[in-house]
Amino acid sequence: MRIEPFRLERYFAAHEFKVRYVLSASDCESMSLAELLEMASPEAALLWQGLRLGYTESQGHPRLREEIAAVYESVAPEGVVVAAPEEAIFIAMHALLEPGDHVVVQTPAYQSLHEVPRAIGCELTLWPLEAGAHGWRLDLGRLEHSLTERTRMVVVNFPHNPSGAMATRGELDAIVALTASRGAWLFSDEMYRLLEHDPADRLLAVADLYEKGISLSGLSKAFGLPGLRIGWLAARDPALPARWLALKDYTTICSSAPSEVLAIAALGTRDRILARNLAIVRANVTEAESFFAAHADHFDWLAPRAGSVAFPRWRGEGTADRLCAGLLDSRGVLLIPGSLFQAPGHVRIGLGRRDLPEGLARLGEYLSSAF
Ligand SMILES: Cc1ncc(COP(=O)(O)O)c(C=O)c1O
Known part of the structure; x- marks a missing residue:
């Protein structure tokens, strides 16, 4: 590669x-660490005290996957795969994309969101956010024109890095409808979700909105715990976790045992x-x-x-x-x-x-x- x-x-x-x-x-x-443990529930504190430093379950600690699933409306713990966020982008895209597939990526973007599909050999169309006089705009017409019969995936990121832009609920619905019209995957980087400056702006996770939606999230940004290296992929399609885990066997096999327990503590006091x-x-x-x-x-x-x-x-x-x-x-x-x-x-x-x-x-x- x-x-x-x-x-x-x-x-x-x-x-x-x-x-x-x-x-x-x-x-x-x-x-x-002391601040986080001070906030931990008695159950999480016990898990921390009894922590053994062996390998962990490849898909993620079952309690952690339960805590993660609770962030969504319709994702089961079985639909969650724990991985470092950057790793999650890598394995999700490698599992779902083939050379020659067409992928539409919202830009500007965190580089791996377009570079990983490019390295796989996909044909990319960039969908730029537009900077107006005071804020950022989405051009849905341009997204519609970017889609083709070969579009396999649309990649979006709200709240957006680097701009802090958000889609409205109506705009996200339109993105889902356009993506669904091609039967494509919608990969949604939601690393900054739960940090809406006005909570009324919070969007449903794409995994909750669309059966072929994939939500990437994690503890690095909104939670301020990037040193844990804990993120996850969440989806409703029951076939996806096995496909991702087949690749995780070649990246980290499983996540860090201490980090998983600390992540349970963090999500428990989110x-x-x-x-x-x-x-x-x-x-x-x-x-x-x-x-x-x-x-x-x-x-x-x-x-x-x-x-x-x-x-x-x-x-x-x-x-x-x-x-x-x-x-x-x-x-x-x-x-x-x-x-x-x-x-x-x-x-x-x-x-x-x-x-x-x-x-x-x-x-x-x-x-x-x-x-
Ligand atoms: C939009 C976005 N996605 C994914 C990541 C990767 O997160 P991590 O660095 O925790 O692997 C970042 C990190 O900056 C990001 O901004």
């Missing part, structure tokens, strides 16, 4: 652990964790709104509606890449240029970390000194 380097992940690998401020993280502020993280994101959105309003000559803010990232447009002199390189060199602040998402002209801001005000203050200083 020939696969392109993952540009965003390589950029993070080069800088994330050296800089003073990561102003572009997509995850929420993580918590310590309302508390999500409320904590949503409070951080909401405070940061307010902070970012006033920062970008004060720097409207340099940026168009493009308000996010959900999740923990935003993708403002750079209006200043020179490229967004130059802005990010200068900010990194002179202030030790990591800001992701949109070119890493094949969307030059934007920068990605992370809204989930408590030190956002300090990072923005340094960005402000840099703007005054360099532009």
